[in-house]
Amino acid sequence: MSNVLLSIRGLSKNFGGLAAVQSVDMDLQEGIVTALAGPNGAGKTTIFNLITGNLVASSGAVTLNGKSIIGMKPHRIAHRGIARSFQDLRLFTHMSVRDNVLVALEPKSWFWQPGGKAAWKKRLEDVDRALETTGLSKLAEKRAVDLSYAETKFLSLARILATGSKIWLLDEPASGLDLNSRTRFVNILRQATAQGVTICLIEHNLDVMTQLADRIAFLDQGKKLAEDVPANILRDPELIAIYFGKSQSGH
Amino acid sequence: MINYILNLLTLATIYGIAASSLNVLVGYAGIFSITHAIFFGIGAYAGAQFALLVVPDIFLASMIGAVTSGVLSLLLALPALRVRGEYFVAAGLGLQMVGMTIFSEAHTLTGGHGGLVGIPAATLAGFDVSTPGLFLVICLVALIISLVVIRLLMRSSFGRALMSIRDNESAAESFGKNVPVLKTLAMAVGCAIAGVAGTLFAFNLAFVNVESFTLEQSILMLAMVVIGGVGTLSGPLIGAIFLLLLPAVLTFVPFIPPTEIGTVQQFIYGSLMAVLMIFKPSGIAGKTGDK
Numbered sequence: 196m197s198n199v200l201l202s203i204r205g206l207s208k209n210f211g212g213l214a215a216v217q218s219v220d221m222d223l224q225e226g227i228v229t230a231l232a233g234p235n236g237a238g239k240t241t242i243f244n245l246i247t248g249n250l251v252a253s254s255g256a257v258t259l260n261g262k263s264i265i266g267m268k269p270h271r272i273a274h275r276g277i278a279r280s281f282q283d284l285r286l287f288t289h290m291s292v293r294d295n296v297l298v299a300l301e302p303k304s305w306f307w308q309p310g311g312k313a314a315w316k317k318r319l320e321d322v323d324r325a326l327e328t329t330g331l332s333k334l335a336e337k338r339a340v341d342l343s344y345a346e347t348k349f350l351s352l353a354r355i356l357a358t359g360s361k362i363w364l365l366d367e368p369a370s371g372l373d374l375n376s377r378t379r380f381v382n383i384l385r386q387a388t389a390q391g392v393t394i395c396l397i398e399h400n401l402d403v404m405t406q407l408a409d410r411i412a413f414l415d416q417g418k419k420l421a422e423d424v425p426a427n428i429l430r431d432p433e434l435i436a437i438y439f440g441k442s443q444s445g446h
Numbered sequence: 447m448i449n450y451i452l453n454l455l456t457l458a459t460i461y462g463i464a465a466s467s468l469n470v471l472v473g474y475a476g477i478f479s480i481t482h483a484i485f486f487g488i489g490a491y492a493g494a495q496f497a498l499l500v501v502p503d504i505f506l507a508s509m510i511g512a513v514t515s516g517v518l519s520l521l522l523a524l525p526a527l528r529v530r531g532e533y534f535v536a537a538g539l540g541l542q543m544v545g546m547t548i549f550s551e552a553h554t555l556t557g558g559h560g561g562l563v564g565i566p567a568a569t570l571a572g573f574d575v576s577t578p579g580l581f582l583v584i585c586l587v588a589l590i591i592s593l594v595v596i597r598l599l600m601r602s603s604f605g606r607a608l609m610s611i612r613d614n615e616s617a618a619e620s621f622g623k624n625v626p627v628l629k630t631l632a633m634a635v636g637c638a639i640a641g642v643a644g645t646l647f648a649f650n651l652a653f654v655n656v657e658s659f660t661l662e663q664s665i666l667m668l669a670m671v672v673i674g675g676v677g678t679l680s681g682p683l684i685g686a687i688f689l690l691l692l693p694a695v696l697t698f699v700p701f702i703p704p705t706e707i708g709t710v711q712q713f714i715y716g717s718l719m720a721v722l723m724i725f726k727p728s729g730i731a732g733k734t735g736d737k
Contacts, residue, residue, distance in 0.1 A: 249619075269620055270619050270624045270625070273619070273620055278620070281617065281620075285614040285616060286613070286614070286617070287610045287617065288613050289609070289612075290606070290610065290613060294606055294609075297606060298603075298606040298618075298623075301603045301607070302622070304606075304607035304622075304623055304624065305602075306604050307603075308603050338733075
């Protein structure tokens with residue numbers, strides 16, 4: 196078994212009377228892609244928000260490399276090597292493509308950066324590499340607001356790529372992409388996992404899920420119903436029925 | 447006549463500094479402040495008191511104005527920065543009222559409603575710089591330094607982090623930006639520069655009172671930024687020049703009776719704001735196509 200980087204135990208989140216996440220246990224293993232699957236409202240994005248500190252858990256534990264990150268502010272969790280994307284992308288719309296990536300990888304936000312000119316040069320090289328990998332080099336000076344839909348998706352990925360984070364939480368990263376773009380996208384993610392990046396993915400597209408995921412954790416109404424390799428999850432008629440919105444009685 | 451023009455240019459320069467400092471908050475950090483006249487005022491009172499009690503050296507007084515305004519902005523703004531959106535605007539209104547009350551009632555510090563009078567003529571390293579021409583040069587130098595400082599800051603990682611917060615706070619946080627700290631720093635930087643403008647304003651009039659720091663003044667500064675172009679270096683300057691020189695220009699239009707200049711001015715301001723917001727919401731100097 197691979198090394199467990201991030202471990203979730205008994206994680207719960209209640210919004211008033213609504214239990215959005217209920218006692219979820221999960222491990223993210225180094226270099227492994229885990230997909231969170233389930234119908235809308237299953238609690239997938241809420242789990243991301245709990246891991247990244249955007250929401251405070253009602254109970255449970257989240258540990259990164261054995262150390263608790265529960266209660267930490269999102270920016271501190273980001274500094275510990277967890278990067279995330281958002282379903283609605285949340286790009287820095289009025290900044291250039293290059294600055295979107297540069298600001299994501301700058302370790303400090305002061306008037307100067309550590310490491311002097313050599314570190315600055317290295318950061319610019321990292322930005323160029325991220326833009327090249329995602330096919331955005333020619334658009335570097337364009338503002339994010341002026342990009343096409345597919346380009347914004349790749350920019351969202353370029354920001355994460357450049358951070359050098361070891362854990363990526365991707366919320367529907369390839370949704371709405373045409374087949375060619377989707378293939379390119381999947382290839383970039385495969386390259387990343389080959390280099391040891393650990394990915395947790397929320398994805399509704401079954402093709403993307405099966406192409407990428409090593410494991411699928413299936414959720415419904417805040418509970419984890421199953422976790423297994425994709426073939427086993429996708430063969431389970433009960434889970435498939437829930438996923439496609441049919442009642443469990445088969446209607 | 448020449449002194450009148452020099453004085454107008456001096457005022458436009460001072461308000462240019464103030465509007466540029468507000469642009470750090472509104473244009474770069476996304477902090478919609480309607481309290482800036484208070485920090486402009488703190489700088490004016492602090493610089494004036496320094497000139498009255500210690501020495502009327504314009505450089506030293508400006509530094510005192512900057513530090514006082516910058517530090518007090520931290521104390522006053524920290525509670526307000528905890529809230530977002532329309533709640534921050536409401537908190538800003540409250541802050542403006544608190545500031546006005548302090549300016550009116552803290553007689554020892556501000557002279558109350560009567561204000562601080564008899565501010566001595568400005569000097570620089572012992573030389574008199576209070577003549578209109580020289581004073582304008584001093585103000586222009588202060589403006590250039592302010593713009594250079596703002597440009598350097600905004601091109602640094604600090605500036606990029608601020609702009610990322612402006613565009614999306616939660617995404618900025620998820621990339622490791624400490625949003626409250628960065629917003630607080632932006633507030634301190636913007637208010638410190640406003641403090642310099644306030645000190646220059648006090649020296650220019652040789653008198654300060656609460657009437658110069660009202661909500662209307664805060665809104666005027668905001669209008670300078672919005673009309674000129676939010677988040678651009680030249681925008682606030684264009685806005686300041688336009689809004690301050692318009693009344694003067696109108697006085698030379700022969701068919702407008704002097705008693706109606708105020709009405710015509712209001713009509714032009716209002717129409718221009720409406721037309722700009724519809725057709726070019728990014729302001730005169732803003733990028734075309736920004737909505």
